[in-house]
Amino acid sequence: MPERVNIKQKVLSENDKFATQIRKALKEHKIPCLNLVSSPGSGKTSLLEHTLKHFKDEIKIAIIVGDVQTENDAVRLSDSGGKIIRPIITGGACHLDAKMINKVFENIDINEIDLLIIENVGNLVCPSSYDLGEDMKVVLISTTEGDDKPSKYPAMFRRSSVMVINKIDLLGMSDFELSKVKENALNINGNLQIIDTSCRTKEGLEEWYKFLEQIIEDKKTILE
């Protein structure tokens, strides 16, 4: 079915056109951008709630938050002090694409922000194929999901730069082994930076905050 391939290529190349446009604008203003991906319920929104509360006005964060349906996450993030929260309801689509991002990105005053985070739809498969103009993908996995997930969903872990292992307070409540998931993930992507966190006990969040400060610093000092 050769038409199918062509259509897919056409959709992806249209996506890449918008992604390039977004990346260019972010580069000019030296704003780093993260694309946060995970299964449903791994804790993307919880991590961002903590992040907004921690940095308050110290670091100005814009968040574009994608959901298949409802604005629940956007409401949670606004309640946590988020001032620049842009919800996207995909209405059934299983991922965000760069065209959707571009539409809301145009309404963000890029001079006002230090960091852009995109919270993708909860899905470990489809979002891996779409470049949204980000500097890097950050994949979350929680300790209740099974330690073989990286090898079962390899594209996402291969295309991510950072893996956040969340819910480490629940270690020991299942067969999940921290060393196994790390070995499994590093087999797929030896360059993955790994951060262990618990949004419930706040363990490890300092390391996440330092990582964010570092990427903001790095982006400012990068040579053109």
Next chain:
Amino acid sequence: MPERVNIKQKVLSENDKFATQIRKALKEHKIPCLNLVSSPGSGKTSLLEHTLKHFKDEIKIAIIVGDVQTENDAVRLSDSGGKIIRPIITGGACHLDAKMINKVFENIDINEIDLLIIENVGNLVCPSSYDLGEDMKVVLISTTEGDDKPSKYPAMFRRSSVMVINKIDLLGMSDFELSKVKENALNINGNLQIIDTSCRTKEGLEEWYKFLEQIIEDKKTILE
């Protein structure tokens, strides 16, 4: 972009052709078929491991198990005594379709089995669109995923007949409330049958086994 819609329709109608073929064969032999769907790591494979061990040879279960990559789940199910386990590696695709099912279904001797269970790819979005010839979809959700998931991924919960709430031994370890997830799900689909389970403590598994016995009984006695 009208071609895109046409291709999608073409793919879905090709899918439905195969689904109809599978459904017809299952109906003739009075074999019920479940399509098990969930996020990655909700416990589909664990539930099936227990199910195989519980019924041993009493009920002959064939399982078609889909994964993006690896045969991990198929190996686990064989180790649990599963005799008719058919793995499908989608190689990147985010869902099973009826054409993939049909290919392995042809290799199952339908006279030998009492029940067919399809373990879909871990994904709460895409598998909702594909009819695999099943009698019903069974959606799993675990108590670590957040109690607003049904409203955030409504298509899956609307198209399912049964919701299994797994990992109830972890209730109290997060903000997840059992009453909330049930209310949330029933708002979307008032006909959902709900079964609470813990694969770890085995709580609730008896109800799941009874449900399976019932659908086998119902299928045998159904009038043509």
